[in-house]
Amino acid sequence: MKSIILFFLMMIFVGCAAFQPKSFSKNALDEKLVTPERDSITLREVLNKNTNKNKFIQVFASYCPVSQASFDDVVAFQKEHPEKEYIFLSVDHTYHDWKRGLEYIKPKGQFYYIPKKGNGDLGKFLKLKSIPRFLKIDKKGTIKVYKTSKVSDKLK
Template sequence: MKNSIYIILGILLLSSCASLNKRQFSADAMNEKLVTLDRDSITLSQILEKNKGKQIFAQVFASYCPVSQDSFDDVLKFQKENPEKVYIFFSVDHSYYDWKRGLKYVKPKGQFYYIPKKGDGALGKFLKLKSIPRFLKINEQGEIEVYKTSKVSEKLK
């Protein structure tokens, strides 16, 4: 009986760790409609295709979030140390207008997109988006190398 409990606990532990090591975006996440600065519709698939062959540093943030705002200085430093990367920022602001208004306070430069469905859409659910800021590292083939980290660190290089 004791061995059965250890086996079950081991399986649960391994399966929970596997969810933190996702390598590919789901089809639903890839096809969710995001919004560009010009208010055009774009999918994550199109964004990744546009940046194919490049290493991507991605951040999910909200312009109103103090923790996100504090992270921008770290992102700026990271950008200066790693200019070869593509920088993509996904916002979960309350509205498109709040996002556009808040961008004047965002210091890092890069590609900016708004996630209208926030954590309730396919991308938010895939990312298990519960807190921000959130950072990801995506390799040249569009595979996720770092699925979840809440701060800029060496593992994003």
């Protein structure tokens, strides 16, 4: 009887485990992003250009008050961890809104616009329902933190 109860408890805990992928899907990596200069680049190219560096990624929108409030925490985190590469992915309504919003963003790093917002393959992979969203990618490209909504010790 104990083994049956233990089995069911184990199944409940395994079934409730959070989805935590270790790498991006091929389709998410191939999604087109736009640079501030309006050039096209894929997420794969962004990550490859930052090989052998730990990466901090924030998905945000310049119009979002919660995203705006998070930038002070990101700046403080950047001061504590200057060795990381900082990548910011925006889901603003339009390229022009995003470009205007960049003038007011305090953190420094690489900025890209996601034209498909949360509706493309990257948004689906991230199960993007709210922003801001933070990810931590190690030097080998393994996703260490898939989902957190604020800057925390998990991202160190």
